[in-house]
Amino acid sequence: MRVQPVPAWRANLADLGIPAAPPGPGEQSRIATNTDPFESHPFIGSIDDRAYFLASSPAIPAQQWWLVGIDARGGRSLFPPVALDLSSAAPECLLNGPTTMLCIRDDGDTRNTVQGGIAWVVDVDRGAVTFTGPTDLRTYPRTLNVVQVGVYAIAESMNKGVYGVGPKAETTWFVPGDGSVDKRYIDNGDGAPPTIGSQTTSGRGSLGKVAFSLSDGRVISPELKDNAQQQTTVVYPGGFAANVVAGENLSDVQFFDDSGKRTTQRAADGSVHLQLRRLLLHLQRIHVQRCERSDRLVLVELRSRQRHGHRCHTRRASVPRRG
Numbered sequence: 480m481r482v483q484p485v486p487a488w489r490a491n492l493a494d495l496g497i498p499a500a501p502p503g504p505g506e507q508s509r510i511a512t513n514t515d516p517f518e519s520h521p522f523i524g525s526i527d528d529r530a531y532f533l534a535s536s537p538a539i540p541a542q543q544w545w546l547v548g549i550d551a552r553g554g555r556s557l558f559p560p561v562a563l564d565l566s567s568a569a570p571e572c573l574l575n576g577p578t579t580m581l582c583i584r585d586d587g588d589t590r591n592t593v594q595g596g597i598a599w600v601v602d603v604d605r606g607a608v609t610f611t612g613p614t615d616l617r618t619y620p621r622t623l624n625v626v627q628v629g630v631y632a633i634a635e636s637m638n639k640g641v642y643g644v645g646p647k648a649e650t651t652w653f654v655p656g657d658g659s660v661d662k663r664y665i666d667n668g669d670g671a672p673p674t675i676g677s678q679t680t681s682g683r684g685s686l687g688k689v690a691f692s693l694s695d696g697r698v699i700s701p702e703l704k705d706n707a708q709q710q711t712t713v714v715y716p717g718g719f720a721a722n723v724v725a726g727e728n729l730s731d732v733q734f735f736d737d738s739g740k741r742t743t744q745r746a747a748d749g750s751v752h753l754q755l756r757r758l759l760l761h762l763q764r765i766h767v768q769r770c771e772r773s774d775r776l777v778l779v780e781l782r783s784r785q786r787h788g789h790r791c792h793t794r795r796a797s798v799p800r801r802g
Contacts (some may be wrong), residue, residue, distance in 0.1 A: 490556030496560045498536045506537040512569040524574045541567045558606020571618040575632040578604045598648030614648040629672040631693040652696025663713045677712040687711040701739040
């Protein structure tokens with residue numbers, strides 16, 4: 480670490496526009512989802528320098544829940560707090576693309592005495608609710624259970640497949656499969672979130688995998704030889720790696736870009752997890768670099784111990800240069 484971390488900004492409830500609690504004992508306004516710190520998870524997610532949280536304030540007949548946005552660089556509020564639900568339990572909120580937040584309250588939580596589900600869709604660029612109404616989406620497993628994958632909300636239906644979520648909290652595109660998005664992707668911290676998901680293909684005992692775009696559900700069919708099958712798949716920025724099995728042959732590891740084209744014609748033996756682990760062992764550090772003759776900054780550059788030159792890739796993991 481080149482610079483010692485020091486305390487910077489601090490945002491309080493008044494700065495964010497959350498109503499203060501009345502004086503005296505009782506419920507307090509807070510950025511929290513539970514009075515037990517170990518059970519409280521107010522942080523929803525972030526996109527670039529924008530971070531989003533759940534907050535609450537006392538109200539009748541129950542707590543008022545708010546969506547707040549904070550500029551992570553300076554601590555300023557991104558928009559006035561958005562009123563969501565009056566309930567003793569916090570709604571479940573998920574990012575659904577770069578400018579949209581999806582929040583759901585359903586009957587899966589015994590603290591909510593509701594029938595069916597209610598959703599709020601919020602434009603986080605403007606801090607405005609664009610839809611409120613009933614939804615078939617749920618926050619508990621089996622049918623249309625919504626999960627966060629990258630910056631998208633994906634609805635899973637067991638043994639059926641996965642769905643995208645639209646502007647009125649409705650299902651949109653559909654990819655058939657076992658209905659459980661794999662959580663195998665390389666999280667490089669400050670790098671771009673995954674844009675590709677994968678799930679097991681349909682069929683009892685299936686080992687096959689299908690990769691798809693998280694934004695529109697486009698199935699990504701990798702370039703494979705005849706009778707070859709894509710199996711265990713790991714997503715990383717710009718593409719994915721997969722164990723590929725052809726007939727009775729042992730599996731090898733092949734690498735593909737985000738369109739399914741092979742990035743190299745050479746395959747590696749063994750499991751995809753082992754090969755990626757070996758690759759990561761060669762990486763020296765995450766490095767932030769200014770690109771020559773470019774108006775962009777590379778957020779993440781992976782440098783090998785065996786190489787001393789710097790390469791600047793402006794097409795991936797970059798943001799406009801400030802100043």
